[in-house]
Amino acid sequence: MSENTATIPGPMASTLDARALFATLAGLCGSLVAIGLARFAYTPLIPPLIQAHWFTSSQAVTLGAANFAGYLAGALLGRPIANALSNRHALRLLMLIATAAFFACAYPLSVSWFFAWRFASGVSGGAIMVLVATTILPHIPPARRGFASGMIFLGLGLGIAASGTIIPRLLQLGLKDTWIGLGAFAAILTAVSWFGWPGSAPAAPAPAAGTQPVRRGNTALRVLYAQYAANALGLVPAMVLLVDYVARGLGRGAETGAGYWVLYGVAAIAGPVVCGNVADRIGFGAAYRIALLLQAIAVATLALSGNPILIGVATVALGIFTPGIVPLVLGRIQEMVPHDHLEQRAAWSRATTAFALFQALAGYGYSCLFTLSHNNYALIFLCGAAALALALSADILTGRKPQPVATP
Structure with missing residues (x-):
């Protein structure tokens, strides 16, 4: 009996056993600690950091960018770390590092300490x-991978809401x-x-007779990487x-603005699960x-309308898809490379790196454009909508979901 059947009772099983559910819970904890809290909890902490004279405003922004830079480095280093330690030990170590960082940030010994x-x-x-x-x-039955991936990345939405x-x-x-409390929770x-x-x-199931998986260098995967990068440009x-x-x-004032952010966060909680189940x-x-x-329409709505109801609808849509696109892109990679776990991991690493790179570039690029355009919000939102429309057009032009390639 293979390890697969020990975890999943049959290749076409559609229910999750206790081991699969525990693994999914572990994934949710990982995404919540290392991404949901480590990234998104910093945003509301910036004003208190400045007011408490821990750092100047420019230093606080620079320290925020440190996490984005580290995220890009982590996307590049994830597979080498796992190859050296095994996935299980790597994930445990990474969780410990993220937890230690919360406690360390409770003590602003210096800018370099905090930056590190x-x-x-x-x-x-x-x-x-x-x-x-x-x-x-x-370890999850194919029919339930959309649900499981949604639950794993639910941590992103929970972090945004928190x-x-x-x-x-x-x-x-x-x-x-606050930092110590975050560390204790982590x-x-x-x-x-x-x-x-x-x-x-x-063990992966053998591919069907007369087929082979989509090769990693093919156009469809490259287009998907570019789409995911453009998606970052659209969401930032x-x-x-x-x-x-x-x-x-x-x-409309800071209080109303904060209310829309809470709405964004509540929608983000539902995003991964909704998107995973739809998929x-x-x-x-x-x-x-x-x-x-839907993302392109929502971002364009922000650019073209000041109606509070339409802005609320657009906020909900963007809140859903900010974390919700993650299981969708991951699942699409698995559709493209259905029988090779190692190649799926490599493709997902490249996609994550593309997203991380363009997310960082978008943050700095839009900031410069915003300043040069004298705070033209509509221009920034239209740039985001154009990036999403371009990603959708590329998908349509390259055709439907790729099928396994038939052998001669």
Whole structure:
């Protein structure tokens, strides 16, 4: 009996056993600690960091960028770390690093100290993003992988929601205690996930007679990498400017702007699960095309309308897809490379690296454009909508979901 059948009772099983559910929970803990909290919890902490004179405003922004730089490094280093330690041990180590970073940030010994730990938390997030799903999903029945991937990346949505709700309440205890509280929560989640990480991947089923998997260098995969990079260009404007746009651009005040961010966060909680379940029903390729279309419409709506109801609808849509695109792209890679876990991991690493790179470039590029255009919000949002429309057009032009290539 193969390791696959020991984990999943039959190749076509559609239910999750206790081991698969525990692994999925471990994945959720990993994405919540290393990405959801390590990245998104920092945003509401910037004003208190400045007000408490821990850092100047420019230093606080630079320290925020340290996490993005670390995330890119982690996306590149994830596979080498796993090759050296095994996936299970690598994920445990990365969770410990992310947890230690929260405690370390409670003590602002110097800018370089804080930068190093923010960078380390970013490395942990990028590496976990590369490894977490490709470690767990081979142990999940194919019919339930959309649901499982949605649950794994639910941590991103929870982190976004926490950034607008829980963090402000923790700050009432003080800035130092907030960092320690985040560290304690991360330590609990690390302990919960410790024995949930699966070991080696199960044996992959043999491909059908007369077929072979899509080769990694083919055009469809390259287009997908480019689409995912363009998706980053499309999402960053709302991630960075939504609150400021409502508060200052539309003149509705900071409190109203914060309300839209909470709405964005609540939608983000549902995003991975909703997208994963939709993909289970209609396929990941079709689901991602729909996601690109709806994102383009939502970002264009922010550019073209100041109607509070339309902005609310666009906010919900973007909140859903900010974390929701992750399981969609991962699932599409698995559709393209259905029988090779190692190649799936390599392709997902390249896709994550592309997203991380263009997310960082978008952050700096849009910031410069925003300044040069004298705070032209509509221009930034239109750039994002154009990037998403371009990604959708590329998908349509390259055809439908790729099928295994028939052998001569």
